[in-house]
Amino acid sequence: MTLPLDTRRLLAGPALDGTPERYAAHIARLGVLPLVGGRADLIGSLEASGLLGRGGAGFAVGRKWRALASRDGKDSAVVVANGAEGEPASHKDRTLMAHRPHLVIDGALLAAEAIGASEIVFYVGREHVAAVAAMKAAMAERKPELGKRAKIVLAPLGYVAGEATAVVNYINTGKGKPMTVPPRVSQRGVGKKPTLVQNVESLAYAALIARYGDAWYRMAGRLGSKGTALITLSGAVRDAGVWEIELGTTLGEVAEEAGAREDRTAAVLMGGYFGTWTTARDAWTMPLDPAAMKASGLAFGCGLLWLLPASACGVHATAQIIEYLADASAAQCGPCLFGLRALADATVRLAAGQPASGDLQLIERLIPQTAGRGACHHPDGAVGFMASALNVFGEDFEHHARTGRCSVTGTSGGVR
């Protein structure tokens, strides 16, 4: 069975017109929340569902909850619903919070019950104005259930603010920068308590799995990975925006439904700014399935799919993103601060038609040298992205380096 391309589960219900679903409508549509104690084992159900975290790293949700629930000691824990969504081109978390805030709250309440947490923090990117307003209004409606144990914390701007240790650091100290691990946040997090940092989409799916069960969740999914997911289609596509797809749907199917064409697309950035450039040809037949993508050296990541038009230069697009990622370094670790800056400067020079001698060799050397040398995985994500740029746009990079001119547009400067 193949489900409709836009398979609505989280996004079922009223139109996505910018207004949040109120609590009365939410329970009229989905019923009140079944709590873990009152029904079958939710953690087991999450494990059986195969639901993976949707913040980017893709860690199994059930396993994460199980580890916290079976912790040593009697300390109460903390649940952080992570809606920072610092990934600039991704819109799925802010869209979810702005329209279905009660699913996120349901998921956080279930997580708190399942792992024994006495505090819940809704961590929402301050720039996502509609999401912040929707979450605040929804929290007020849920006051009887949430009581004094829940609060909202507005995440600072920036790409790294949503990284789990940075989330905890910001809530604890007001400093939104990653910390050295170990200790993991699951051991010592918010207020030094064991902390579950879970992406808001993952929590919302947990709220549906709690109601309908893992077998229901697994009814969708064409290949190895079962279920559905939110994705953001962006770039050279007519109907850019957030879609909810059955896992295993190919990129080409969704992109064409949204008005894109393979012959008008040069490449697709799959998985986020930490993701992987893929030629349009390879991307078009690629199943959007975490297991299948992993087997192809890709990552589903946060579900971002950014289409580069055939008329644009990959070197230039890469320069803009690596420049952003270098600026996004928390500037705590030397190899990230200096390595990404040098990578970005060399790429920008190549893109601008002003290469210094040895720029391409510098980029090729810094990619392996920078990997793995930071407190968090920011440098690893950035150099992985750069390695994919050399794979897909290698000839263009060489042309830029050799001639100072753009192989796609014919201009010096590489700008369309």
Add this chain to the structure above:
Amino acid sequence: MDQKLRIDWILCDGYSLCSPEAPEVIDLDEWGYPIIRPGVIAEHELKDVKRAVGACPMSALSLVPQDFDKRS
């Protein structure tokens, strides 16, 4: 248990005092930050490596068991 070098990258400020103590294990990048040779540290290298650990003014280097990151 085999040991490995761990760098607290937030503490490390690139003083570059570690590498000269154990050049066969610790190289430096162009900004003076350490590059650790992959793999385990041999018995005969341990003395130099311990001196390198002691040389860091930020206490950013430490010797830890090989499976340090995997233990929860």
